[in-house]
Amino acid sequence: MKIAIAGKGGSGKTTVAGTLARLLARSDHQGVLAIDADSNPNLALTLGLSREAAGTLAPLPREILHRETALSGAVETRLSRSPDEVVSQYGVSTPDGVTLLLMGRVDHAAAG
């Protein structure tokens, strides 16, 4: 089950995403991964972390990237380690067993 939740800002997409992830984790008793890809991330709070805890989370670092040059000369960006390693190393545990990965905030005026 791989689900993307889309919507305009303010539509409630994060409320749906976080609550859905927790309810699926509670009933399935297996790990559910939640990826916060919003550049104004606030999925952590919906997953049950406190504001204080949510405020200290670090986004995935660029060390997980690996650039390789294909035979064609094109440079491709790949994961430098397996998703399991990324999740165990950088994933944040939340109360219902959902593991959170944060893609990072966009602070630049020219964002987008």
Added chain:
Amino acid sequence: MCGAHAAVRSLIGEMVQQYTHPTIVDMEAGLEHLSRGTTRYVDTMLIIVEPYYRSMETGARMHTLGQELGIRQVYTVANKSRSPEDDRALQQFCQQRDMRLMATIPEDETIQKADRAGIAPLDYDASGVAVARIAALADTLKNGSS
């Protein structure tokens, strides 16, 4: 967006593809970020719309885009419906645009109260009607939607 973050973001698709457990991606808000890279390996896209025209129009464009990206199951979830009239307007719009409406979540003040309190809706009041509808949505998804 700085280069490192953009590059890390580009790997969401690869993460989603290779990770074996259920995965939920809270996408970047708005239409312009629904790129192939991020959504390439999801099997389901839920588009959250509110019962006003611009939100539904954006939802319709996302729906088209999701289908063009080859996502097998693209569904609409209506949120913050305030009345039976809202429900009808949402249903009618989805029908006209051939969008599948999977759930309707009513306006629920416990969501705003939870937000003000800085607590997750599920922890603030798990008996709220919005949470109940999301639970029903979770059941629908688990039982394999089609």
